[in-house]
Amino acid sequence: MHFFAKSLVPLVLLTIVLGEEIYENSTNICERCKCLRGRQFVLDCSDSGIHNTIAEWPEHDTSLVATFSNNNIGNLEVLPHSDKVTDLIFSHCNIKSLDNGVFKAVRNIQLIDLSYNDLVTEGISPEKFKGPYNNTVYEPLGLTQLNLAYNRIHSLPHKIFEHLADLRQLNLEGNQFKVLDPPTQMALSTLSNLETLNLASNQLTELVGDAVKSLRNLKELNLSYNNLDAVPETLSYLGETLEYLYLDHNPIFEMSDESFLGVKSVIELSLTNLPRLTYVNVNTFSPIKNLKVLFLHTNKNLFDINSQAFGENQTLEELYVQDNALNDLNYNLTKWSNLKLVNMSGNDFFCGCNMYNIAKDLKEDVKRDKDGPVCVNLVSGQSMMIYELTEEACEYQTTGPSPPYHLIIHHYRILRIFTVLVAVALIVCLLLTITILLLRYRKYRMNRSYPFATQIWYNPITNTVT
Structure with a gap:
């Protein structure tokens, strides 16, 4: 018995030594990092020279927010045990690989941020996100938010989310998706509870229907900074739930009455920095029955918006059309008196009846900006504040040339x-x-x-x- 006790000591010491090679010493972690106690326990180890997972969490009785950003970790080992609700942030850590079951001991994990690392498709297998082992199966993680933005992922393994049944938000911005291939389609199709999907800053030329048709609870979709030359027809699969749609910085060249068919639930739509867009056709936004906020600005070649672009039965409350190439806005475009916020600055408007009537209908709190939009008097050639126009503006169009540039x-x-x-x-x-x-x-x-x-x-x- 004494012999076994003596032989066990070197084994324990070896284990400790090896453990210290794998895990960061956490004995005095609150001296090395910042520990803030309140409604949440915040462990801020940002930019602290950490290279491995810490061995233990500091004592805490509330939910845990642990931040390890801007360290050089490389491989992320299995995290220490915690029963508290936990948010983990490992952005900008040069992470290239994850241990299998790296999060399994954090039983109530809520958020994982792995953005701005060097993860590739092969390094994010389903085994990485498996939960704690219970008898014969791995329990699912309670994860609701997963941020994989700005890595080097070009495809998703088809079973990557099999342990993440409760996932609500998925961020894949800034990766290398040129197409949503079949494995990616299968992976996304399993996320029946997903509410937010960010695919911005990839190289997508289309939105494949099989990738989104099973996302029956999706409320927000970001497709900005891709290579879409038209509004994807497959958005109709999301028509019953989608509320926020972002299509900024795409080479979309045309929008018509067919562009937004089936997306009637959208309340906020962003269409900014579309360099090829020149004209918004009749009834373009008519299918969007609940549209309240429209960002249609900084489109340098947008010369005209059809007076019937919104159709009837409008619900618009905020309109942003600044920094386009507009010469005019038709008074019949929308119900200007219903708008709560308007930005029209940075266009080349000509003064006329349209501008006068729009300014007359807008609420006074909308016009409180004294540096608001200006227009050019076609008679004198001078710039005038649109919000200060009088009835005389209706005479300018009869004496001056009309601006038919969009025609x-x-x-x-x-x-x-x-x-x-x-x-x-x-x-x-x-x-x-x-x-x-x-x-x-x-x-x-x-x-x-x-x-x-x-x-x-x-x-x-x-x-x-x-």
């Missing part, structure tokens, strides 16, 4: 198509003409090179050559 753009497109067709027809005719001339020239050359230089005449009576 010029529209007709230019038709003219360009007609010109291309005519050019193609002329090229075809020219090729046919050249082909005919070449054939005739070839026949002429063949006749000149015929082997008999002179003709021979025969007299059928005398049978003599003349």
Whole structure:
């Protein structure tokens, strides 16, 4: 017995030594990091030279928020046990790999932030997110928020979320998704409780229907900073629940009455920095029956918004159309008196009846900005504050030229198509003409090179050559 006790001591010491090589010493962790006690216990180990998981959490009786941002961890080992509600932040830690079951001992984990690391598709297998082992199965993690933004992920393993049944928010912004491939589609289809999905700053050219059609509780979708050239038709799968839609910084070139079919539940829509957008067509926003907030600004080539773009039965409360290339806004565009916030600055408006009537209808608290939008008087050429226009503005359009720039753009497109067709027809005719001339020239050359230089005449009576 004494022999076994003596032999056990080196084994324990070896285990401790090896443990110290894997885990950070947490004995005096509150001296190395910041510990704040209140309604939550906050352990802030940001930028603290940490390279491994800490061995133990400090004593805490409330929920835990642990931040380890801006350290050089590399591989994230299994975290210490905690029964309290926990938020974990490991952003900017150069994490390249995770241990299997790295979060399984944190039984009530709520948020995991692994953004701005070096994780790849192969490093985020389902085993990484498995919960505590119970008899014969792994229990699911209680995780509701997962942030994998700005890693190097190009695809999701198809079973990655099998232990995350309660996931509500998923952030995949800034990764390398060029397409939502079949494994990714299968992975997303399992998130029946997902409410927020961020796919911004990837390289997507489409939104595959199989990736989103099972997301029956999705309320917010961010597709900004991708390569979409049109509003995805597959948004109709989300029409009953989607409330917030962001499509900023995409090469979308056209919006019509078919663009938002089926997304009637959207209340906030953002369409900013669309460099190819020039015109908003009639009834573009009509299908969105509950639209309250529209961000349609900083579109440098947007010259016109059709007066019937919103249709009837509007619910709009906030309209942001600043920094476009608009010369005018039609008074019939929306119910201006119902708007609570408006921003029209940074456009090249001409003063006229539309601007005057809009300013007259807007509420006084909307017009409190004394540095608000301006317009150009077509008679004098001077700039005027739109909110200070008088009835005289209605006379400017009769004495000055109307600004039909958006119509010029529209007709230019038709003219360009007609010109291309005519050019193609002329090229075809020219090729046919050249082909005919070449054939005739070839026949002429063949006749000149015929082997008999002179003709021979025969007299059928005398049978003599003349």
